[in-house]
Amino acid sequence: MAKTESNVDRLYDALRRMATDFSFKPDARINESALATQLDASRTPIREALNRLVAEGFLTFQSGRGFFCRSLSPELVMDLYEARVAVEVEAVRLAARRGDERDIAVLMQELEDIAPDYTSEADTEALLAMDERFHTQLCALSGNAELARMLANLNDRIRYLRLIDLRRLQAIGPHGQTMVSAHQRILDAVARRDAEGAMAEMRAHIERRREGATKAVRDAYAQLYVPEH
Amino acid sequence: MAKTESNVDRLYDALRRMATDFSFKPDARINESALATQLDASRTPIREALNRLVAEGFLTFQSGRGFFCRSLSPELVMDLYEARVAVEVEAVRLAARRGDERDIAVLMQELEDIAPDYTSEADTEALLAMDERFHTQLCALSGNAELARMLANLNDRIRYLRLIDLRRLQAIGPHGQTMVSAHQRILDAVARRDAEGAMAEMRAHIERRREGATKAVRDAYAQLYVPEH
DNA sequence: TAATGCAAAACTGTATACAGAGATGAGCGC
DNA sequence: GCGCTCATCTCTGTATACAGTTTTGCATTA
The missing domain is CATH 1.10.10.10 (Winged helix-like DNA-binding domain superfamily/Winged helix DNA-binding domain)
Known part of the structure; x- marks a missing residue:
């Protein structure tokens, strides 16, 4: 094996x-x-x-x-973020409507357990991995494999920019707490079966970083074409 | 060339x-x-x-x-229809918020021009092609290439079932008028920049056929494994 | 008759070869 | 010096060959 x-x-x-x-x-x-x-x-x-x-x-x-x-342009990143909104907002709607009670509880527990890591974690890559994991699991609550597949694809295609965006954010000050509480608000809405609320939270959560990610394109080019310091 | x-x-x-x-x-x-x-x-x-x-x-x-x-199961078809909702509802939202005035007018004109064909068309394949074309063009109004690409993929994957569903619908009675007026309501909402209304119409329009398509799976198997009459 | 084992056939996975298209660069003319 | 042409070199597109694996079908046994 x-x-x-x-x-x-x-x-x-x-x-x-x-x-x-x-x-x-x-x-x-x-x-x-x-x-x-x-x-x-x-x-x-x-x-x-x-x-x-x-x-x-x-x-x-x-x-x-x-x-x-593939090329790398702000327009493309914008498109990918909008596509993420499409997928994740609908996924969270379905999760709120029919997500398994047990699965939701498990995810809430996990979120609580690793919340300290979110806030303390200095390693940006680890932070991004935690964020992606939450979104993926939340999407899985919808029970829709196709949405999950789409999200996985989108995540892979924007990861590099999200990492740069997140690094810049962390340079300003720790943002783990902001992220973890946003995640908690979304999941809370799902748990109380408030589809509209969950959708609104999710949309805001993703769109909040959309501008940052498109702006990160410039930094991405700089990093890609500059020798390692 | x-x-x-x-x-x-x-x-x-x-x-x-x-x-x-x-x-x-x-x-x-x-x-x-x-x-x-x-x-x-x-x-x-x-x-x-x-x-x-x-x-x-x-x-x-x-x-x-x-x-x-790929296999063909009601669950899969359900997933694909839900994914379509995700993509098209967000696309129509973006179209309502920022779709080019001229492009919207063009699409309205085209819809009006071919409305007679919708209602008279006996050829189910042609009717389906018209329907798909409308949805594709509407999605294009969003200006988001990624959403357009996703929709094209989903359309290809469910076309066979939509055809069967539509045939059964037409056997009961002509439904071209129902379809064209649904399309008009969606586009009207887009034209008056009513994103919420357009989204609701689009969601209802797609979900209305979701059950039919999943039910069509059985007929699909029957058609696929029965010699041409 | 059903199950098992084995041998033959069929099919996949991948290396390799080669033809042809595209890129590159030197040399020549202006 | 600048641009154009042509030769050369590189790289892609695809056929083919073959090794290894999976499937199939037959024969044997309980």
Whole structure:
């Protein structure tokens, strides 16, 4: 039961990680042969994985010229955030209407348990991971696999910018408490079956960071093209 | 300028069409070699196209066993309809808030022009195409490419069931008028910048057919496994 | 008859080869 | 010095081959 993951899956995971954290620079062409040697595989399975990433919006493809990293623009980030609103607001509505009482309680407990980490955590990546985990689990309460899948895809595509946005936020002052209380307000509304309230809280929660994330695009470019200090 | 479409795109289009209309039976295994001869290509580009379709939710993939058609269940259809609500309700909200005045007028005009076709059209496929076109254009008014992309994907995945649902509806009596007036009410709300109203109309419009579509799953199986009469 | 095991067939996963298209850069003319 | 052309080199697109795995079908046994 060790070899549960096939080779193409391994390649796919590796390539998606490279795409999410912009190891491929925006709009840059992707060299298949180089990847093949780097990942110790032939071009055939690499191309299969790249094709999946095209369909998922991580890469683009131009016939005759090959694969390219997706571009990075404020407009795109805005679109992705709006799509997140669409998915998560409806998900939280469904969660409020029909989410399992037990599952909601479990999530509330977990939120309470890790609340100290939210507020103390200096590692921005860990904070982002906690935030993403909450949103993912909340979405799962809707019981809708398709919404969950969409959210996972959107999260992967904006993670890099959220990280930059969150770093800047933390530089100003600790914001873990703001985040945890926002999450609690949303979940409280779900628990009291207040769909409208939960939706409004969720929308506000996401839109509050939308501007920050689009502004982070500039910093993203700076980070991507500047050598490690 | 004839050869604007590459071979892999041709294969991709052909395979997606086969997937949308369930030329691949639900859960059935897909034979790559057979497809290769059928579509006059080798397995390599076929597999690239199949991988994209996996990422888009049309097919599934099991390591070592190959590609399979997605399954067809009432639960899945329910999920897809709920996802449609998420996408289209938010899209129409954005359209009402910021949709271009001119574009809205154009769409209203077009809706008026083809209204007679809606009501008279006996060809269910044409009626469905008109309906889909309206929803797509309305979504485009939001100016959000990501929402448009999501909707296109969802439409492809539920088209077969919508067709069956619509056929049954038409068998009872002509429903083109119901549809066109629903579309008009949504668009009117958008035109008067009534986001809440547009959202409510859109939600009701989609949810009204949700039950029908999930019920159509049974008929879908019957049609798929019965020889053409 | 049903279950089991085995051998053959069919199919998948991936490396490799090669043709052709696209990019690159040197050399030449202006 | 600037731009254009052509040769060369690189990289993509796809066919094909083959190894390894899964499935299938037959024969044997209880």
